[in-house]
Structure formats: C-alpha cells, structure tokens
Amino acid sequence: MYLDDGLGTHTDEETCKTMSNQVRQDLIQSGFVPKNEKSKWSPMKLLVFLGFSIDTNRGTITIPNERVQKVLKTIADVEYYVSKHGKVHARLVDSLVGQIVSMSYVIGNVAYIMSKHLSIDILIYSDASNTGYGGYVVETPFNIAHGMWSECEASKSSTWKELNAVRNILLSMINVLKDKRIKWFSDNQNVVTIVEKGSMKPELQDIAMCIFENCLIHNISIDVVWVPRTLNEKADFISRIIDYDDWGIDEQLFMYVDSLWGPS
Incomplete structure (x- = not known):
C-alpha cells in the first residue's frame, strides 16, 4: 500500500514542524515506511507539488x-x-x-x-429534403447513411425531417459511433436546440428522447451545432438521392394479406 500526495500548511514555522513530525510518527506507528527521498519533512516556502510550483512568499502557483x-x-x-x-x-x-x-x-x-x-472523435454532417435524408462521417467518407421518406413522412415539417434524419443516421451508424465523442452538424437551428433541450411537441420530444437514450446506452457524447446550408452541400446532395428500388405496399393491403396468412 502506498500513500502520497499529502500536503500540510501553517503560517507558523514551528507549528508546521510539529505537524510534520506528528504525521511521520503516525505513519510509522501505523506500519507504513515513509520514503524519505520523496518526502519533504522540513517546512519550505518553495516547492513543486502535483506538478505545480508553489511559492508561499509570493502567494503564487505556477506551471514548471x-x-x-x-x-x-x-x-x-x-x-x-x-x-x-x-x-x-x-x-x-x-x-x-x-x-x-x-x-x-x-x-x-x-x-x-x-x-x-480536440476531444472530438468523429464529425458528422446530416440533412433532410422533401424526398429523404442523408449524412456522412467526415473521417470515413464512405460511411454514408441515406433513406427515403414515406408519403406520410414527406408531409411532416422540415424540423421533424431534420431531427428524424439525426435519429435515423445515428441508429444506422451505432456500431461505428459507439463509445465516441461526436460533433454533429445540421443546417436546422431547431434541431440543435431540441437535441440539447427537448421539445414541447410530443412527436419531436419522442425523437429527441430516442436520440438521448441511444447515446446513453452506447456511451456516445453528441454535440449538435448549426452550420450554414452552404457548408452542408454534400449531406444535402445525399438527402436528395432517390432510390427507385425503395418501395413497399400500402399499409391497408399489408394488413389484409397479414390477416389471410399471418407472419411467415
């Protein structure tokens, strides 16, 4: 067992000596062996402690x-x-x-x-358009996320789309972003506020909570900041890509088929 990084002070030198002697005796009587070459038992006004230079005459603490x-x-x-x-x-x-x-x-x-x-591990840009969303990791440009809005989603507000883009991209890259500190750029100022503080609108609050919970579960530190649209052109381009193979059947038709045969 090792004990170190202890410091005692007093305005009176004699009292300081008494304190020093008492500490040393207490250590010895407790079965510890003080390492004298690393210990300063005599009072001093200039010393280096925990990497800082202490000058009690001038009342200053400086960096060596x-x-x-x-x-x-x-x-x-x-x-x-x-x-x-x-x-x-x-x-x-x-x-x-x-x-x-x-x-x-x-x-x-x-x-x-x-x-x-300097503490940021990953930079991500995201954007949303009327047709879909897109985003990419700056450090690894081939890590791209893209998705299309359904007809219902396409009618949502721009803030909903931009915020949902953050959630969808986060979830699609969760394995890459796990245990990382992220700087996330969005050209929607509302997104910055909602991710940080939440929203009074239930559907936006639900998305914000999903982002928060996944960051908490996967030890992700996310800092969302606003960036002008002119500096977000790549994410904007990705969000406007139309995937003609991204199709599905109408929900009512699906429910009808499901009622006939159920899950496969």
Whole structure:
C-alpha cells in the first residue's frame, strides 16, 4: 500500500514542524515506511507539488517550465504529423489534451474551452429534403447513411425531417459511433436546440428522447451545432438521392394479406 500526495500548511514555522513530525510518527506507528527521498519533512516556502510550483512568499502557483516545454513539444509533434501525413494518431491528440487540461488549476477553464474541439472523435454532417435524408462521417467518407421518406413522412415539417434524419443516421451508424465523442452538424437551428433541450411537441420530444437514450446506452457524447446550408452541400446532395428500388405496399393491403396468412 502506498500513500502520497499529502500536503500540510501553517503560517507558523514551528507549528508546521510539529505537524510534520506528528504525521511521520503516525505513519510509522501505523506500519507504513515513509520514503524519505520523496518526502519533504522540513517546512519550505518553495516547492513543486502535483506538478505545480508553489511559492508561499509570493502567494503564487505556477506551471514548471519543463511541463510547458513538454506541451510545446507535443504541439510540434502534432503539427509535424498533420503537415507530413495529413493525419495524426488519436493517442497523441489525447496526450496533448490531457497535458493542457491538467494545467487548468493554474490557467483556468480556458484549458477546457480551447481544447474542447480536440476531444472530438468523429464529425458528422446530416440533412433532410422533401424526398429523404442523408449524412456522412467526415473521417470515413464512405460511411454514408441515406433513406427515403414515406408519403406520410414527406408531409411532416422540415424540423421533424431534420431531427428524424439525426435519429435515423445515428441508429444506422451505432456500431461505428459507439463509445465516441461526436460533433454533429445540421443546417436546422431547431434541431440543435431540441437535441440539447427537448421539445414541447410530443412527436419531436419522442425523437429527441430516442436520440438521448441511444447515446446513453452506447456511451456516445453528441454535440449538435448549426452550420450554414452552404457548408452542408454534400449531406444535402445525399438527402436528395432517390432510390427507385425503395418501395413497399400500402399499409391497408399489408394488413389484409397479414390477416389471410399471418407472419411467415
């Protein structure tokens, strides 16, 4: 068993020494062996603790230069692979994000804000037209989803179609998207709000809940953002493809046939 990362402070040096001695004795009497080469038992005003430089004289906490240099080196590595190969290994990007976020205690929430996009695993664009819907994964352009609206669905509102497009594409690619962080682009601003906050309209709320539940079940983090139609042309093109082999029989006829012979 190992115990570390402990820190005690006091404004009085003698009291600080007493506290330090008491902690060391308590550890020894409890059967633990303090590792003296990693322990600082004497009071000090300058120390490095958990990767941060603490200066009690000035009342500051800073990031040691070696950590800063490590981040700069990782950034340089990312830039090198992107410029030379046009891509970079996900582990290297994760390492960069981890290093930046670990500095948040000093630099604040900007560490999260400025590295947020680097945490995205997959980018998806989707769109819906009067005839159908379409979407694709940016990282793997051959991962395309497409479907046609039924006559009833084609009469629905544009928001219903766009929101249903997100659900259908999500479900069709669920194995690819499982355990991923997704940035999802839609040119319908209502979709962004409904996926995030839901809707007072029952049929739209049902779709939003389906999206939420599947993301929860499959550990998918989805961030839907609005994009201008001019930047969503590929998904728009896919949504307008007409599959002439996508046909079916009328529901009433199906029910009649089903009543005669039942399930096969």
